[in-house]
Structures are given as structure tokens and as C-alpha cells.
Amino acid sequence: MTRLGLHVGGPLQQVRGKSKAAREAERNIVVKLIQDVPRFGRAGTYVPLNPAQMRNRWFPKRIADYVPAVQLKQLKAEGTVMGRDFDFGMLRARQAGDEEGPDEVRRQPKNYVRPVELDFLSPARSMELLTTFMPSTLDFARQPIEQEKVEARPQPRYGASNAADILTAAAMAAKPKTPVNGIYGSVSTSDVAASIRTALAHNEEAARVILADSHISFIDGPEGDSARVKQLGSFKVEIKIPGADSPITRSVRIRAKKDDLAQAA
Structure with missing residues (x-):
């Protein structure tokens, strides 16, 4: 109790931890929007953003750009507003009939996929x-x-009937020739x-x-x-x-x- 600075019988001071939103706000970085993003702001404005979201999605898709520390210090000295505009793009989304409301992730512009160009010869x-x-x-x-070797004259068949000779001739005629x-x-x-x-x-x-x-x-x-x-x-x-x-x-x-x-x- 002595090491903790607490006195027996005296009032205890309650120390509350920071909320999750406050901790996330401290981790956010300031970025500059390159495109208009609903619920964030117009292109050219400075908004706080989660570093992971910036690194994994916004920067590769060229939605926002990083702000150097020197420039950020100058912007703070000039009193530049750095905050999200939660109403930006909301009216247009309602007019379009979006009942669920605009989602910044869902409404981000899709990556441009260049069509395959096939250069056919004339x-x-x-x-x-x-x-x-x-x-x-x-x-x-x-x-x-x-x-196949074909004999010049068919060999005589002794004891064969005329009917057998006719059938043999018909079979030979029907046989396809090579x-x-x-x-x-x-x-x-x-x-x-x-x-x-x-x-x-x-x-x-x-x-x-x-x-x-x-x-x-x-x-x-x-x-x-x-x-x-x-x-x-x-x-x-x-x-x-x-x-x-x-x-x-x-x-x-x-x-x-x-x-x-x-x-x-």
C-alpha cells in the first residue's frame, strides 16, 4: 500500500482507461485525399485514417496520399482543418435510393482494368x-x-457346285479394293x-x-x-x-x- 501511494482510510482515486475509440484515434494518421470519398471529404482535404487501411487499400488504389511530417507540422501551425466530413456524399446517396447508406469501402472507385488489346493482322x-x-x-x-497379290486365273475348285462359285464371285466383288x-x-x-x-x-x-x-x-x-x-x-x-x-x-x-x-x- 505504501509503494502504491495509497493511504489506508483515505479516499481512493479511480483511474479509468481510455476508450477504444480514443485509442484508435491516437493511432490514426493524417492523409490527403486524392479522390472524393463519401463520408470522408473532397479531394485535397486532410483526414485522419487508420494506418492499416491506408497501407492496404487507400494508398495502393490511389485514393489518398501520405503527408510528410514536415508538411503536417506546417499544416498544424497554419490551423488547417483535419477531420472527416460525415455528411459529404450523403445527400447524393439518398437521392440514388441507397437505403443502407453509403459505405466508404463499398463506394470506393473500382480499380481500372485495362482491356486486353489484341492486335490482329489484316x-x-x-x-x-x-x-x-x-x-x-x-x-x-x-x-x-x-x-494384295491377285492371281491371274482362279484355281479350279473340284467338287464345288455352281451355286458356290456364284456366291464366291459375289463375295469377291463386294470386297472393298485397296x-x-x-x-x-x-x-x-x-x-x-x-x-x-x-x-x-x-x-x-x-x-x-x-x-x-x-x-x-x-x-x-x-x-x-x-x-x-x-x-x-x-x-x-x-x-x-x-x-x-x-x-x-x-x-x-x-x-x-x-x-x-x-x-x-
Whole structure:
């Protein structure tokens, strides 16, 4: 009791702690508004603000700016008003029908998101780049289908009836014949487009050319299919970007894959 400075029997002095609002007010810093903020004030005014809110939200979003200590001391000496205007922006919010009232966090201006700007090449320029960087002949290697050996004359079948011979002939006629120089799989417009994109990738501007499978078609396919060919040989393809004046014609050469093994040997 002696160390605490209290006298027995004498009146006790009650010491109250500061309120939470007072403690928060002491921690606040003075900032300068860059934008109009409802319930705070107009741009250019000085208001107290929580340091965490300033550091995490207002300063990164360029809503307010820090005030240097030297400038703050001068402002206090000049008697500059540094306080919030709780009525600022309230009337406009009520007229807009905001029943809940303006919230400074909710009404802060949103971050400006710059739209993605895609610099598309014109159809004419795309065709120029295709003409420059695309080879005149596109080579593909495929495995050929071996042709079945057909005997010159059918071997006589002893003891077989005429009806069996008729059925055998009908079955042989119905059996699909392998086309000459046929290959396993095919070479499609998708394969041609992938080969062209590989050739364009070596140039920065040419790599921006948008080429789809539908922009390519075979013009002399053996089976009348403009999307693919299924045999060895040389064929013509037509490439045209939508909006271009005229197409480009290139050759597609399909050779046997076994030729590569023979050359390597």
C-alpha cells in the first residue's frame, strides 16, 4: 500500500482507461485525399485514417496520399482543418435510393482494368506473310499399304457346285479394293495447318497469323474429299484467310515412310 501511494482510510482515486475509440484515434494518421470519398471529404482535404487501411487499400488504389511530417507540422501551425466530413456524399446517396447508406469501402472507385488489346493482322497482311514464309511444297511421310497379290486365273475348285462359285464371285466383288498407293491413315487439312504454323513460328509477326483448318482445302483430291487424302502422291491445296482477295496454292507431297529407312541405310 505504501509503494502504491495509497493511504489506508483515505479516499481512493479511480483511474479509468481510455476508450477504444480514443485509442484508435491516437493511432490514426493524417492523409490527403486524392479522390472524393463519401463520408470522408473532397479531394485535397486532410483526414485522419487508420494506418492499416491506408497501407492496404487507400494508398495502393490511389485514393489518398501520405503527408510528410514536415508538411503536417506546417499544416498544424497554419490551423488547417483535419477531420472527416460525415455528411459529404450523403445527400447524393439518398437521392440514388441507397437505403443502407453509403459505405466508404463499398463506394470506393473500382480499380481500372485495362482491356486486353489484341492486335490482329489484316487478311491482306496475313496472306503476304503466308506467301513469304510458307514453303512451296509441304512434305509428309506415311506408311503405304501393301497391295494384295491377285492371281491371274482362279484355281479350279473340284467338287464345288455352281451355286458356290456364284456366291464366291459375289463375295469377291463386294470386297472393298485397296486403292493404288494407299496409305495407313491420311493427310488432312489439320496436318497441313500444323505444318504451316511450324514454318510461320520462326518469324515474330508471321507467328501471329491466325490459320484454321477451315481455311485450307484440297482442290485435286483423288476421292473428291477436300479435307483429306489417303494415298501417296502430290496434291494441291488452297489456303485463303477470310476477307482476302485471292487464295494461295501450294503442293502437298505424300511419300512412303519406308523410303526414309532406305536412305538412312
